[in-house]
Amino acid sequence: MKKECIEFRNVSFRYSEEGPWVLKNVSFRIPADEGVAIIGHNGSGKSTIAKLINGLLFADEGEVVVLGTPVTEETIWEVRKKVGMVFQNPDNQFVGTTVRDDVAFGLENRGVDRSQMITAIDNSLRAVGMIDYMLHEPHRLSGGQKQRVAIASVLAISPQIIILDEATAMLDPKGRKEIMHTVNEVKDQQGLSLLTITHDLNEITQADRVIVMSKGEVWLEATPREVFAREKELQEIGLDIPFVAKLANELGKVDVPISQQPLNHEELLEELWTYHSNK
Amino acid sequence: MDISFKQVNYTYQPNTPFEHHALRNLSFTISSGSFVAIVGHTGSGKSTLIQHLNGLLRPTGGEVSIGPYQLMPGKKVKDIKVLREKVGVVFQYPEHQLFDETVKKDIAFGPKNFGVDYEEIEKRIPPILDAVQLPEELLERSPFDLSGGQMRRVAIAGVLAMDPSVLVLDEPTAGLDPRGQKEMMDMFYQLHNAKGLTTILVTHSMEDALQYADHVIIMDHGTKYMEGTPEDLFVQKDKLQAVQLDLPEIIQFLRKIEDKFQVSLPYEGQTISELGIQLKEHLKGDVTDE
Incomplete structure (x- = not known):
């Protein structure tokens, strides 16, 4: 039986008592070893979800359970040991004077011994392509480089769950792809659960499941393919689908048969090959 | 205003262990009224480059000209204030710079600092609100009560309120959702055309460069790698890949x-x-x- 990793049970949240509900009766379950993406427009409540998971915020109604532990004031430290989180703006998460010290910070806090620490720092910096910057000052790095270091710091403490909260928004497209590749690789190797919070639908193709948020509610839970088929509706809630999905939908409109919603260029080329071969 | 870089170098913290050559022998010209995209992978020197455009940084070698203003090593620019009024820079996440009590005061802060009188500022605000698509009701609200997208528009309005003739945009759509991104870029494109601005867009998005720019400068390791029209540059797959850019x-x-x-x-x-x-x-x- 699959262990539940993260579960939201009828969670509602607002930032102040008078304020509007940011999350309204949100329920979902993320089993361990599953890659889930949460997408939604700006203000849809997706980042609030991340903050509820590691106890930066607490639900006003309902319950958030992480690896069997309900998230409360008493359990946050236990929960945070297991949940590594990378935020959008890396400037807010640096403490060390060098890249190496910064990655070491989390390890020191957990009392990891020196030899292990050196290996962990080395491996994680290598994974994000920042090994050459070990002795640089983090605040002098460019935005994208900083974010890679932040991701390395999280990888170094080998958490059970990694949450990327729009963590690639500041990277260039290539860096973005590399980070997603790296994170997915680590996820598969170490059996981690990965929760990606994003509004870039190019990032959800690798997810097993997608939760689409709109105005504080779960709007849809589906596979990436199912999500990409709903172009119009997604655009109405401020999102957009990748180029390949758009082109496939346009081809469908002019009666070029597409047997399944393609996720990448290769799948679409295959569909076109079939069309080309059948008269 | 025409802009030119002549063999510009910029070194951070020279003669220290942290010495870093951010720009090397960089030369290019941008003619007045054009829409130029500057692309390059992370760390290629784009941000350092744009800080030269309004004199936040002065070259450590070579010469930068922006219209009648010259930036050279070791020489103070006389009219730096005028230069900064003419060159509006929208930095990354400009909403982080909002600080005043009301949207109106925040927008007025820039021109007020440059000595623009009250009546003139009052006159400038309505068309600017229109351009950034913010309703007038928001003027008396605190900028911090607004959504992220609205906050960014307020910050941009503050830059436009100085009535710049050069607009420098550093990743202006970062962090916005797809609809917000499109609306923002369409807005800048409209402004560019309506006001005859010289627009310099720093972007990671080859799509945006292709769609909006008439000239593209590709940076690598602090210097110019290629330049030309997007149609000409964006077919040279191997050359782009060599500097980690995609078509x-x-x-x-x-x-x-x-x-x-x-x-x-x-x-x-x-x-x-x-x-x-x-x-x-x-x-x-x-x-x-x-």
């Missing part, structure tokens, strides 16, 4: 179609739906290739 996705895909089906299908600015029709015609099983 715009539509061009990538057209290449793959040409390879796989042995047809000729160049990029001609077609929309995705036009491309769908083209593919249907070109790839139909019983039609022979051109």
